[in-house]
Amino acid sequence: xxxxxxxxxxxxxxxxxxxxxxxxxxxxxxxxxxxxxxxxxxxxxxxxxxxxxxxxxxxxxxxxxxxxxxxxxxxxxxxxxxxxxxxxxxxxxxxxxxxxxxxxxxxxxxxxxxxxxxxxxxxxxxxxxxxxxxxxxxxxxxxxxxxxxxxxxxxxxxxxxxxxxxxxxxxxxxxxxxxxxxxxxxxxxxxxxxxxxxxxxxxxxxxxxxxxxxxxxxxxxxxxxxxxxxxxxxxxxxxxxxxxxxxxxxxxxxxxxxxxxxxxxxxxxxxxxxxxxxxxxxxxxxxxxxxxxxxxxxxxxxxxxxxxxxxxxxxxxxxxxxxxxxxxxxxxxxxxxxxxxxxxxxxxxxxxxxxxxxxxxxxxxxxx
Amino acid sequence: xxxxxxxxxxxxxxxxxxxxxxxxxxxxxxxxxxxxxxxxxxxxxxxxxxxxxxxxxxxxxxxxxxxxxxxxxxxxxxxxxxxxxxxxxxxxxxxxxxxxxxxxxxxxxxxxxxxxxxxxxxxxxxxxxxxxxxxxxxxxxxxxxxxxxxxxxxxxxxxxxxxxxxxxxxxxxxxxxxxxxxxxxxxxxxxxxxxxxxxxxxxxxxxxxxxxxxxxxxxxxxxxxxxxxxxxxxxxxxxxxxxxxxxxxxxxxxxxxxxxxxxxxxxxxxxxxxxxxxxxxxxxxxxxxxxxxxxxxxxxxxxxxxxxxxxxxxxxxxxxxxxxxxxxxxxxxxxxxxxxxxxxxxxxxxxxxxxxxxxxxxxxxxxxxxxxxxxxxxxxxxxxxxxxxxxxxxxxxxxxxxxxxxxxxxxxxxxxxxxxxxx
Numbered sequence: 001x002x003x004x005x006x007x008x009x010x011x012x013x014x015x016x017x018x019x020x021x022x023x024x025x026x027x028x029x030x031x032x033x034x035x036x037x038x039x040x041x042x043x044x045x046x047x048x049x050x051x052x053x054x055x056x057x058x059x060x061x062x063x064x065x066x067x068x069x070x071x072x073x074x075x076x077x078x079x080x081x082x083x084x085x086x087x088x089x090x091x092x093x094x095x096x097x098x099x100x101x102x103x104x105x106x107x108x109x110x111x112x113x114x115x116x117x118x119x120x121x122x123x124x125x126x127x128x129x130x131x132x133x134x135x136x137x138x139x140x141x142x143x144x145x146x147x148x149x150x151x152x153x154x155x156x157x158x159x160x161x162x163x164x165x166x167x168x169x170x171x172x173x174x175x176x177x178x179x180x181x182x183x184x185x186x187x188x189x190x191x192x193x194x195x196x197x198x199x200x201x202x203x204x205x206x207x208x209x210x211x212x213x214x215x216x217x218x219x220x221x222x223x224x225x226x227x228x229x230x231x232x233x234x235x236x237x238x239x240x241x242x243x244x245x246x247x248x249x250x251x252x253x254x255x256x257x258x259x260x261x262x263x264x265x266x267x268x269x270x271x272x273x274x275x276x277x278x279x280x281x282x283x284x285x286x287x288x289x290x291x292x293x294x295x296x297x298x299x300x301x302x303x304x305x306x307x308x309x310x311x312x313x314x315x316x317x318x319x320x321x322x323x324x325x326x327x328x329x330x331x332x333x334x335x336x337x338x339x340x341x342x343x344x345x346x347x348x349x350x351x352x353x354x355x356x357x358x359x360x361x362x363x364x365x366x367x368x
Numbered sequence: 369x370x371x372x373x374x375x376x377x378x379x380x381x382x383x384x385x386x387x388x389x390x391x392x393x394x395x396x397x398x399x400x401x402x403x404x405x406x407x408x409x410x411x412x413x414x415x416x417x418x419x420x421x422x423x424x425x426x427x428x429x430x431x432x433x434x435x436x437x438x439x440x441x442x443x444x445x446x447x448x449x450x451x452x453x454x455x456x457x458x459x460x461x462x463x464x465x466x467x468x469x470x471x472x473x474x475x476x477x478x479x480x481x482x483x484x485x486x487x488x489x490x491x492x493x494x495x496x497x498x499x500x501x502x503x504x505x506x507x508x509x510x511x512x513x514x515x516x517x518x519x520x521x522x523x524x525x526x527x528x529x530x531x532x533x534x535x536x537x538x539x540x541x542x543x544x545x546x547x548x549x550x551x552x553x554x555x556x557x558x559x560x561x562x563x564x565x566x567x568x569x570x571x572x573x574x575x576x577x578x579x580x581x582x583x584x585x586x587x588x589x590x591x592x593x594x595x596x597x598x599x600x601x602x603x604x605x606x607x608x609x610x611x612x613x614x615x616x617x618x619x620x621x622x623x624x625x626x627x628x629x630x631x632x633x634x635x636x637x638x639x640x641x642x643x644x645x646x647x648x649x650x651x652x653x654x655x656x657x658x659x660x661x662x663x664x665x666x667x668x669x670x671x672x673x674x675x676x677x678x679x680x681x682x683x684x685x686x687x688x689x690x691x692x693x694x695x696x697x698x699x700x701x702x703x704x705x706x707x708x709x710x711x712x713x714x715x716x717x718x719x720x721x722x723x724x725x726x727x728x729x730x731x732x733x734x735x736x737x738x739x740x741x742x743x744x745x746x747x748x749x750x751x752x753x754x755x756x757x758x759x760x761x762x763x764x765x766x767x768x769x770x771x772x773x774x775x776x777x778x779x780x781x782x783x784x785x786x787x788x789x790x791x
Contacts, residue, residue, distance in 0.1 A: 111631060138565040138566070154581075154632075157632070159634065164602075165602035165603065166599065166602070167599070167636045167638075167639050168597055168598065168599055168636070169598040169599075169633050169635065170595050170596070170598075171581070171595065171597075172593065172594070172595055173593075173594045173596070174592055175591075175592035175593070202683075205581075205582050206582075207586065208586040208587070208594045208596065209595075211594075212594050234687055235686050236690065238687055239690045239693060239694030239698070241669075241691075241694070242669055242694040242695055243694050256629070256683075257687075259629075259662050260662060260665050260687060262662075264665045264666065264668075264691065266666060267665065267667070267668070268669045271666070272666055291662070291666070292663065292666065295662075
């Protein structure tokens, strides 16, 4: 007790000007006996900045003594397929933490991110775009969760050349997938005390495809009378996001629009380097950087080791909650938010000049 | 009578009789004068002749001619603009005006006033949307309206509300298909004096307008499974890429960014990128980059100054151009111009018809005025375009006369008068 108050006191005296974020503790969390047994999580470092940021997560987990054990597998973006052993491992462990996998442009290799999601049927992708206190952005009061269908839509990968110079790509929308993503979105809103769900579409042009998506959303909305439901066309949505983002709460979208909306919302709230997110299916979950998972940075960032680990750290906090270790999740989140608020240690994409390691050290120091 | 007089008479008689003018050229060449003094006259007559021949041929053959003559679009476009330059000093240019619905007529009136005050010699050919479906076009737009645009080659369109119902095409779709409008150009720049969250926006979005995800080819495979087809062709992609680089060059822009999602849609967006690559090689002094669309969205909202000219396929263009319009203040301030084959340009205001404020003198004519400025630049009347543009910018910057949507209290007529005073 004395040791704890001493550390709090020393922190207060050290920087009297910065507001001290009181750590919130889930004191009412009552575990089942045996819940504390360490869980194994598949770890895929990935390409580019991937190994840097997953290394950061590993360091922080160790500093916290979290009951998580990582099983590391090397996967590169230019492999033809995700190796069988990796998929087996994720099926066994049920949870995976992953850095980005770069997909070579026009290379004839299908995206490995997509392949993982389709094979493990991880149909919902979630990004929480929220303003962090201390991180100044042009927009205030942003707190948007974008839930995006992950397996079909424009990303079906069904393309062919009809005649030389004419190429077709198929966008597939099914009632089954649209219904389950709509159900997931409303359930999420209900369980997280969210008041509004907005469906994003382009049904004035793609009447059948997006029309089917909208029908499914409307049907599910009928079962949740406490949650407001509305629809918005995707180009209007982007315009409203940059003008008045506070009107959005939870957004449910098909695959491609979800990608764009998630990146736009992440951009207005501070950038994809800080937004947490994850992908979840009925049986498995993959946690990665919130938006733009295929963006693995450029060589300069990798060389200088200045990648931003905040997004993956916050996603790993989401992972800890998913694994039913809420206290560790709270501690990690508080520490990261404190580091962001203090503003002394920031990487280049949010206006500072620190390296990844410096941010990690600051987070570990801020841990309780 | 000297040679010039004779040519002139022959030319006029040719016009009156409606025959092809080639007869007159033949007669000219048979004259025994030295070829050197004939040359400039020949060039002038040939230009006029080809222009006239093209107009007449189009009238006779109908709109199918636009496809027949389409292959020589760039060359005839150049001839037509040169002919226009010759004619602008003497005769007013004819342009089609679609005032549109709702607030359309009021803002069109604004445009006419400002253009008259700026001494722009344009003869407006007004066409209104009909109240019945015209069977020749299968929409509410009449055949005469379409022919008018095809003839004059420039037009200005106000907001049109598509009536709800089946059995006819939407008005925008009709215009796009019949006039073969393949590129939509939307310049987005921060208006000094009208403060938004973004102050340093200065970019142009060029969007492919005919194919891509908006082909309208959808079908239900089995119950509960729908397929929608996205088509990308080399022809359309090359067309819009060529236009984008040409635009960048003529307007002094330094960088062109091609926006795509070719890491996922490898063949379709891959083909689009290939075409952009090919065109980029022909313009080595313009910087060229390729940006994935999700990255682009993020960069646009974080730092729009990174972009200059953006060229993209249909769907991404729709979303990104609306996003950029949002960055500078909304659709009420955004000009836009649709480019078609044979040098057709139809400038339009992209906002809605706002039926709730129609007729109340409250509408903001800025979008239509700025679109009119784009039209003038297309016609190469740069001096007047610059004059009107500065007048608009200064009026808004001053802040004394602003319409309700910009936070002021002026009426449309006051705002227009302020712009005319600034000229």
